[in-house]
Amino acid sequence: MISIVAQKKLNAAGGSMLLDLDIKVEQGQLVTLYGESGAGKTSTLRILAGLLKPDTGQIVVNQKNWFDSNQNINVKPQARNIGFVFQDYALFPHMTVIENLNFAAGRKNGNHVEHLLELMELGNLKNQKPRTLSGGQQQRVALARALAQQPKILLLDEPLSALDVEIRKKLQKYLLQVHQEYRLTTILVSHDLEEISKLSDWVFEMKQGELIRSGTPQELFSNPKIQENFSVSGEILSIEPKESQVELKLWVQHNEVRILCSKKEAENLKVGDHIVIATNDFRPKIYKGPNYRF
């Protein structure tokens, strides 16, 4: 269990801002920090990793004091054994994929690096340098490298936000897989509601340094007005005018779905937006078995 009760004065754009944290994360959970830009999400991760020192408070991880302002305790980042993945992959450019992983693994290596290469499907890229890899491949290496040091806690600061929709979906699958296989406690920063709903057990919403809400993704993001009807949420992949209407191609729960809407409804929509499609007039056709092909 991770418990962070800490305060830190930050220098925000409009003056100073108090980051006031009271966060508890159970072992094995995947939680998300969500909130507007400048709310203090990255600073929270940096505080837990030991890269930013709170002014006051206490951080306790599995009954060990990592930080205590009263007792002058501040465990060094290296001793906290945390894996960190950022939006920019920050791989060592002069090292190949396997060298990056071996370096992070240090003496803990054994078969661990080989297993990670296999798990993340990086075997055939292992002798390449980072600059020869695509963004998605580099981010897979960054994730594998963070895991090479066998952390118990994984911090992910918008690791997928620079990637396009399809690659992001694949990386989400890898993230969930490693979170479960390595029994990690994972804290993710994300703005993407579909990603948050898909991945996280619990969400903390932050605003100007404060935690304003917390709950399951459903509790925080489902709209009670819409919930009474049939509704699904999805991400817009493309928008195409079709005579008097507009066709939206959406990504809904691992499937591509096409719907028609009016020009007025499409006016403020753009590719990448997350939308909810809801209807009162739901007359489904029902087919038996999970493998029915339309």
Ligand SMILES: Nc1ncnc2c1ncn2[C@@H]1O[C@H](COP(=O)(O)OP(=O)(O)OP(=O)(O)O)[C@@H](O)[C@H]1O
């Ligand atoms: N070391 C620091 N000392 C003082 N202030 C800082 C420090 N690091 C960041 N800040 C300020 O704290 C505020 C919160 O920054 P932070 O990066 O934590 O926000 P965020 O929620 O992650 O935002 P974004 O979504 O844009 O990444 C910002 O105004 C930033 O300038």
